[in-house]
Amino acid sequence: MRKCLRCGTEMKENCAIKVEGAGYGIIMSSDENKLFGGRIGKPKVAICPKCGEVSIYVEDVEKL
Template sequence: MKRICIQCQTEMINDCKINVEYDLSGITIKQKRKGLFKSASARTKASVCPNCGFVALYIEEYEKFNK
């Protein structure tokens, strides 16, 4: 999916990895639901604007969170 920077309207570079210092697992988004084994989770990715440096976080498995 093509992402456009909300700051300067330049096409962003997708699929960048995110690592938190001293933690190699990065950032994960989780949603708890009712019931056993009903939670949803996804790894976070980033898009970076090569023009102004704006960073946007996103997940590719967003359909899991719609249930």
């Protein structure tokens, strides 16, 4: 359970980031020189239903 840093309300987790007008999302990588190297995974988003604060996080921190 994530709590909002601004107001302390429980956030809605496991939301996704999508690029508007495209069917794909965002992938995070630890190596900017390789196209598919060092993939960390897809970022997750938590949204506060009270104030609208958005928090981006990684579920699998073992890949860091």
